[in-house]
Amino acid sequence: MTFELTILGSNSATPAYGRNQTSQVLNINEKLYLIDCGEGTQLQLMKYNIKSSRIKYIFISHLHGDHYLGLVGLISSMHLIGRKEELTLFGPPELKEIIDIHLLHSDTRLRYPLIFHPVQPSQEQVILENDDVIVRSFPLDHRIPCTGFRFDERARLAKINIEAVKAQGVPTECLPVLKQGMDCVSDDGKVYKSAELTYPPPLTRSYAFCSDTLDSGSYHDSIKGVNLLYHEATFLNDLLLRAVETYHTTALQAGVIAKNVLAKKLLLGHFSARYRNLEPLLNESKSVFQNSFLAMEGVTFPVE
Amino acid sequence: MTFELTILGSNSATPAYGRNQTSQVLNINEKLYLIDCGEGTQLQLMKYNIKSSRIKYIFISHLHGDHYLGLVGLISSMHLIGRKEELTLFGPPELKEIIDIHLLHSDTRLRYPLIFHPVQPSQEQVILENDDVIVRSFPLDHRIPCTGFRFDERARLAKINIEAVKAQGVPTECLPVLKQGMDCVSDDGKVYKSAELTYPPPLTRSYAFCSDTLDSGSYHDSIKGVNLLYHEATFLNDLLLRAVETYHTTALQAGVIAKNVLAKKLLLGHFSARYRNLEPLLNESKSVFQNSFLAMEGVTFPVE
Structure with missing residues (x-):
């Protein structure tokens, strides 16, 4: 079964050096799961030849603009290009209000069913189960309510x-x-x-997404043993104080977390616009967790 | 005095073929006036090395997503990169509600004054006068309330x-x-x-922007005699019926309008995603108004 992640954007706060804001698309058994949707996500989808019609589910971690400001444009474009299939959206309860106000003032009545599931940020919960995967949300520790998402492949038959x-x-x-x-x-x-x-059936695989968070440890149980861990690494560790103040993580911390939770592989992302060159972030993480990679746009990482 | 227009995007509805949604920036005496702000405008500003800090005024014609979905991202980024100077925004009254709800849920308190002037779409009115320019809004004829904007250079001293x-x-x-x-x-x-x-002082120059409109004639008086006219030309004239149904204009109609209002020069924009090649739109307009141009991204047109 296909289980792979394509990065559409990994920059934090503002776009910089041609790097886009957070969005990524998970292909699980040829169905697409979009995770976060920064401004310009629909353009990134086009750039990498990913048809938005294949997206079945969208997950929004929190309501900072760099994680969701591409959403209304994307769902509007899906409408304009004739989507009929249901789209299921998971995100903070307030997201519904934001979408509704846009649709109201643009006088848009979507031609497809948009199903919204508010995600409560206070505790881990299963938010989706289908034939392929079980998805859980779990609380991260950010300046505003924010959740991570974990995707566990369903146990397969022998x-x-x-x-x-x-x-x-x-x-x-x-x-x-x-x-x-x-x-x-x-x-x-x-x-x-x-x-x-x-x-025996192949072991099930798992992916976890930690968008924006302080390294508070509260969510580490939720990401235990994942095959692939995406973790924000906004700063180098010499800016640890700044990371703590802004509820973010350093690359060194991300490496330590990956090691402690026994992740197989780590993707670093959510890079601060202050870094043109990202190699120092990678090297810092590798110093404690060798199997670290930069979440670069357009790159596909198999979950294995 | 500098008076020139740079196109950031001219595609309608959805982005296509690398063409972005509507946005353009007018440089009047080295102050920047941003007109419409489709998704990705902040990326386009970066691409063309235009500092957002130089933007003093933003004008939004109407609340269809392709004309304003980049706005919240842009004003958030201005905040994040430390803007202190006042920013003045003109747009439909409901735009304020949309911005406020984004700022509320992202827990953002802008560090600079954002002054909002609601633009009433029902009649022509002067919305701004400063040392360089007089700006008027005027009603267009679209599916939802929509205004054009006209910029007249102030009479200069002899x-x-x-x-x-x-x-x-x-x-x-x-x-x-x-x-x-x-x-x-x-x-x-x-x-x-x-x-x-x-x-005698040089003659004053003028620019008019007609974003989305049916060719109803109601606004033609408002754009009389402009040096540079941007007019939407969503379709070729063989789709006139479709243009009328969707409250849009054909390239032929845009050419006739430019001719009738005695514009000096016409920029065609708001191209339908159905056209990969835009030359037929240009040729159609030129058949009635020779001084027609395509509003291509990154190109600067002097107002003269």
């Missing part, structure tokens, strides 16, 4: 070992049971063991 | 003919009077004639 199944003469009705990892008892009382008759 | 002044022995206190085109009577009752003692 694969039948055809030779073993033939050799033991397993009845057909047992196969779905065995695939789910359970043993099967046939009508004549014979027990067929899943462990003997299937190959 | 230039003193130094030789003639010396020859007639004009008293110094008469010079400011003569410069204003008035005759001056000295204490001893002698009359000094401005027409003999000055060179």
Whole structure:
């Protein structure tokens, strides 16, 4: 199953040096999940040939402009280019009011259903379950209410070992049971063991997104053991005080967090406009967590 | 005095082919007047090395997203990069509500004074007078309330003919009077004639912006005789019916309007995303008004 992340923008606060504000798109089994939507996201989608019609879900972490000011433009354009399919939006409760006021004053009645799910920022919760993934929101520690999102691939079915199944003469009705990892008892009382008759399913993969946060530790349990962790790294550690004052994280802190939560791979993002060259941020993180990367625009990272 | 227009975006509805949504910046005597502010305007300003700190006034024609969705991002970025100078904003009365709700939910208190002047869309009115220019808004005919803007350079002072002044022995206190085109009577009752003692001031120049409108004729008086006319030309004339249905204008109509109002030069803009190649729009307008140009991004047009 496809499970990969494409970065559309990773700059913080203001765009700079051609770097756009936060947005990224997760492809899970060929359905697209857009995470945050800074100004210009629809232009970035075009630039990287990603059709907005493939986006099924949008997740907004918080209501600072660099994380959502592209949203109204995107949903308006979807309307104008003839979208009919439902779009599901998750975000702070106040986001609904913002969208409604834009639609009201532009006299726009969307031609597709826009389903809004307010996300309560106070505690971790499952916000979406479908055939492919379970999505949880969890509280981050920012100047205004802000949530991270974690995407866990659903447990997949075991694969039948055809030779073993033939050799033991397993009845057909047992196969779905065995695939789910359970043993099967046939009508004549014979027990067929899943462990003997299937190959174990691949381990499930997970991705976590931490947009803007102080390194307060409160959310570390929520991102434990993820395969891919995106974590903001607004500043170098010599500006730790500034990071704390502004409820942000340094690259060094991001590396330590990735290490502590046993993440497999770390993407650094939300770069301050003060840094033209981002290599020092990368090096700082790598000094404590080698498998660190910069979340550069247009790059696709597999979740593995 | 500098009087020139730089195009930041001219596409209608959705961005397409790398073309951005409507925004343009008028430089009048080295002060910048931003007109409309589609999504991504702050990125376009950066691209063309135009410092947002030089913008003194912003004018929003109407509340369709392609004309204003970059505004909240721009005013937020001005705040973040430390603007202290007052910014004056003109636009539909409802725009204030939209800005306030964004600032409220992002917990932003702007560090500079943002002065808002609601523009009533029902009749032509003077909305700004300063040392350089008189700005009028006038009603366009669109699906929602929409105004155009006309910028008339203020009448400039006549230039003193130094030789003639010396020859007639004009008293110094008469010079400011003569410069204003008035005759001056000295204490001893002698009359000094401005027409003999000055060179006439250059003719004043004017620019008019017609963002989105049906060719209803109602606003043609408001744009009479302008040096430079920007007029929307969303469609080719074979889609006249579609233009009428959507309250837009064709390139042919724009050319006829420019001709009828005795404009000196016409800029076509607000191109439909259906046209990759814009030359047919230009040719259609030129067939009736030769001095037509496409409002291409990054191009500066002097008002002359």
